[in-house]
Amino acid sequence: MASQLLKIHPSDNVIVALRDLPAGADVAWDGNHYALQYGVSAKHKFVTEDIETGGAIIMYGVLVGRATQPIKKGEPITTFNLKHDSRDYSTANRQPYSYTQPDVSKWQNRTFKGYHREDGRVGTYNYWLVLPLVFCENRNVLIMKDAFERELGYAQTDMYREQVKEFLHLYQAGDMRKIKSLEAFIESPVARKKPERPFANVDGIKFLTHEGGCGGTRADANTLCALFAAYAVHPNVAGITVLSLGCQNSELKTLEDEIKKRDPHFNKPFFAFEHQKGTEYSLMSGAIKETFMGLTKINEFERSDAPLSKLSVGLKCGGSDGFSGISANPVLGHLSDLVVGLGGQTLLAEFPELNGVEQELLNRCVTEEKAAKFEKLMRDYAGKAEAVGSAFAFNPSPGNIKDGLITDAIKSAGAAKKGGNAFISDVLNYTERATESGLQLVCTPGNDVEATTGQTAAGANIILFTTGLGTPTGNPICPVAKVATNTALANRMPDVIDFDCGAVVDGTQSIEQNAEALLEYVIKVASGDLTKAQQLGQDDFIPWKRGVSL
Secondary structure, eight states, X not given: OOSSEEOOSTTOSEEEESSOBOTTOEEEETTEEEEOXXXXXXXXXXXXXXXXXXXXXXXXXXXXXXXXXXXOTTOBOOTTTEEOOOOOOOGGGOOOOOOOOOOOGGGTTOEEEEEEOTTSOEESSXXXXXXXXXXXXXXXXXXXXXXXXXXHTOOOOOHHHHHHHHHHHHHHTTOHXXXXXXXXXXXXXXXXXXXXXXXXXXXXXXXXXXXXXXXXOHHHHHHHXXXXXXXXXXXXXXXXXXXXXXXXXXXXXXXXXXXXXXXXXXXXXXXXXXXXXXXXXXXXHHHHHHHHHHHHHHTTOXXXXXXXXXXXXXXXXXXXXXXXXXXXXXXXXXXXXXXXXXXXXXEEOOGGGGTTOXXXXXXXXXXXHHHHHHHHHHHHHXXXXXXXXXXXXXXXXXXXXXXXXXXXXXXXXXXXXXXXXXXXXXXXXXXXXXXXXXXXXXXXXXXHHHHHXXXXXXXXXXXXXXXXXXXXXXXXXXXXXXXXXXXXXXXXXXXXXXXXXXXXXXXXXXXXXXXXXHHHHHHHXXXXXXXXXXXXXXXXXXXXXXXXXX
């Protein structure tokens, strides 16, 4: 990689600026010189040839947009001179695909310390799950959360509560000047102490809340039950407590049927309580008693060695920038190929961010049937978005655009790099469980939390989340590790970022070297090392109602 420029694919007619390039600069790539009439910010692109109105812009070797006005050689592409466009796709046009698996011999005998479940899967964490079948029970879930977390050592630090307490004391003393003089925290003002926990082998009790379960459509209620069932059978969950009002659309029987559909031999501790059968006091005290008894049972589980073939790695990006498709996403792609080569699973989601690379993915599907399923899911999803005037082309956020992702096809072509080069072994609809080894496509929105919620439902026992702008996103039962595209971000948000791919941009590490270091980190997390999101208690959970969400 050159220090200032990068041309990603030989057929591209754009070059990426890796550093800010001033107006008037003369830059060179592969023997060709480009006089820059305008400045080009880092992460943005300039064209390598004169482009006429309607001319194609090629990046990553695929069509990513068309010029809306003439663009001169060396001129940057912007939202003013470029609009989204991508090539059509069809299962009928599938082409032969070949793939050479990377050498994984150095990893063959490696293991992680996980929790072995009766269905053969391995959890990376040992959680108890408390969930409400309807939003009416959210308050009761939160009351349980406060009681259990404070008494059993799972609560977050009280430093902000202490801060308010200090402000109140100063206010009552009439010392407003002192309050104004105090600086904001850059990091925790006190060293984190490892909490004392009576249940040493219970990694946490996770309490979900949501805004569904009643009202809406029956399809939404059934999807919610399917999602909860997927979480109940997840290898990171050892026991479940359910709070139900009793009259809602998301019925307990539907949840139980969905669980049996995913695991006919399901035998985890499962306690359900219906509010309308008595007082709130009886509901809560009963739920707390049975949950506590359940914790004593799952505390008997211990971590033991598991092969890397038991890893199920979600591949996600969010807060993307112009380096995402150059550093962190290709790093995840190589890691995905390594995990697949070892017999594990990798799960690539975010269907709106596969726009423009559909044909390549269709070619990589192992069977015609799986390719057809992917095509149908993509076309149905895109059709719903277009019907309400919100096509995939509108996907890039203002932050994405500011940092160089001008069209959805540019964003998508870079996002798809997370899937590496392996064959696609399966295609999963939302809430379907991954049962095959290998790379799999999971239908979710691009929305950060809706996507991680869906990847976890598919069975991910760790999610790698690349970001160029920074996001604290986590999940209640699946560790989410944030992977920075650039070192400046990693240094700016060290309490959020877990791993830095900036060495790829700097040219001090290859994609392969960085990916191998990331796999070492994955093994540590799978063995119990907490991600930054886990340390912050970032338990994000948003069910997708299958409406239009990008």
